[in-house]
Amino acid sequence: MQSWRELLPKNKDAVMVFYCANRLCTTSNMAARETMKLGYTGVRHMTDGIFGWRMSGRVIEKP
Template sequence: MTTIDTATLRDWQSRGQDFILVDTLPAGAFAEGHLPGAINIVSDDILDEAPRRLPDKQATIVVYCTSEDCKRASRAAERLARLGYTEVYHYEGGKRAWKADGLLLEH
């Protein structure tokens, strides 16, 4: 699985790169705050939800969760790869790294 950091994610956003940002936390945590532009697909639901919500298996997808200690995003990335998604990235730092860089969450 390929990982990316905050600087890379910010660069992609600033250049308008086409990618889908997926918050893998439960709906309540997503509602409390998420990275700008993210959609919410809980990691435990990714096998059922991805085919419907992420129909393009060649799309660039970035998954994240709370922090580098959270395992939800890595599990989601592995499951997406098993489903045949070819461009899956794991933003390891998650919401904690995003906020540590002074960046704001959406609510």
């Protein structure tokens, strides 16, 4: 199994956005904090999650 750390970019200044489904989920907050502990500076966290993003009327892109 691949470690989540192997998925992080080499550039520690890269912007990364962490989010869950909504405010009830805390996994993205924990992941963001752990990533910052590794020295990443471009860490962002969407507190309201994807649900909050949608409710605010913002555009959603799918890969």
